Amino acid sequence: MDMGSFAQQFAQQLINGISLGSIYALIALGYTMIYGIIKLINFAHGDIYMLGAYMGFVATTMLGLSFVPALIFAMVAAGIAGIIIERVAYRPMRNAPRIAILITAIGVSFFLEYGMILIATPQPRTFPAVFEASVYNFYGLIVNSQQILILVISLVLMAGLTYIVNHTKVGKAMRAVSFDADAARLMGIDIDKIISMTFALGSSLAAAAGVLVGVYYNSIDPLMGMMPGLKAFIAAVLGGIGIIPGAMLGGVIMGIVEAMVSGFFSSTFRDAASFVILILILLYRPSGILGKNVKEKV
């Protein structure tokens, strides 16, 4: 492989990686927000992503909505699902040991996966083509309009989230609850409401990722959330769990690493590479790339 074609390959893999990475980033954001606020690794988060994809499917096929309304429909529906899950499954466990609530999250994950299999059958479903994908060729680099769409929508959603967290009252309350829940309560913040809001926001981002993936790969199934859920979890840890920009960074890095490993080594090492990253991060920098090293007080 000469230099020119190598550079071209590299650039092409970078494009592939960024579009994959922005999906991971959207899911990782929800992980990180929920962890930040109630210190829970919400293992059901990947399944909320699946739920969002199915909601998008319902919106486009049964309700006949076009892409943007379907996206909003899926985000709202998943947001409500997130609130219900928090209310029913996690809130009663709020003062239980951490391990109990973690196991509850795994239970919720199974409930969503197999509940969906019961309702929608395990067969993959074809996502309707909501718009024609056109392919652009820039000097041999191939970019699909759907890849651009994924990137743009991810960026818009991330910008929106950053705005909500940093410049609104709800965002301020979220940061307060995340910093010190008891002190926040003493300042008159309704913690339950803020936690519900966090679940709603995180879930709707995952749902957006689900719809985008449905459009991009054209197929959805009830177990589609398992692997991306794990990858997004790694992305959140990589960036620094609980830190919002960290989740975005971690997601994009994961996507690029996977594309590069498949492109220049072997695709069979791709998943291994992701998990090696997790192990390395946990060994050498447990607080993640953007995290501050905080010594735990004993």
Next chain:
Amino acid sequence: MKAWKKAVGLTCTAALMTAMLTGCGGTKKDAAKSDEVVIGAHFELTGGVANYGKSTLNGVQLAIDQVNAKGGVLGKKIKLVQGDNKSEPAEAGNIATKLITQDKAVVLIGPATSGCVSASIPIATANKVPLMAPVATAPSITVEKDGKVKPFIFRACFIDPFQGQVMAVFAEKTLKVKNVAILFDSSSEYSKGLTDVFTKTLEDNGGKVVAKEAFLAKDVDFKSTLTKIKASNPEAIYVPAYYEEVSKIIKQAREVGLSCPILGSDGWGSPKLAAIAGNEALNNTYFCSAYSSQDKEPTVQNFIKDYKAKYKTDPDNFSIHGYDAAMVVVEAIKRAGSTDGVKIAQELSKMKDFPVATGKFTVDANHNPVSGAVIIELKDGVQTFKEKITL
């Protein structure tokens, strides 16, 4: 008084005699009901691959109904006893035992998947009951590791290596391509087996594998791998895998600008393929199958007609193999002239040019059918008969 007693005694004796005679009329295994030949239909009727089992059973049932309508075999009706192994090999062993020992089946047809068949083989062999696997494709089903043929085990479909060879021949003879890239599922024995045979046949005939990449079942993103494959400039890509991943691979291959022919295996045969990949992306793709519904052969068309009349849906690969398997088994019982397992197995191994729905059925030395394969081209999402290849 005495006369009355005598009459009763006579009647009893007569009844006993009749019972014994009828007992003798049946076989030693089939002593329960002498007017029936019991065949065990052992399939995956629930569980993960229930649709394979059900489709195959439909074909078997159709064949048995037709035979019974013409008077059955050996002057008796055939009774098809169903057993459900729940798609689990462990359960398959139990069901095989039940069908043979309790239901007194003289032949077993099924199961569908190679794993469940393997679990049933020791039981069938120990009881000297022939087992006909209609759709199990693993080569090891009929032959021991040391190359010895298992005397009671037969199959009705082509084996995995065969379709790998067929596709390599098709690539070189019909498409006239030399440089082929392979993308296979490294988590599936089926995919790996086909890849090996395809590579060997292609290279023996002077072709070259320019890239060999792997993926895992359930993967959704193949763009990075396809970009890598594209850099090796293949004239065709061989993707021996199941439709769920294949459909995404084809869609994404076209998106990264790979316009060459894409070749595949019988795992492609599902309407979902076109639904996910899109009709346009599927143009210039070919796969190998045991039969095509567009095959003009009257046997195929008659089968399709009868099947539709009975089940109101189109038959698939599984159903036609199930049908053929049952027809061959019935013929073997007829030729054996008895329901003795050893004799039936002998007749099965001697089966030659027996007309069935897919063509002529001949059993080779390894108890596999000698058959051709059909190449199917996808034109605007529609499966179209391209050509028939016999090696």
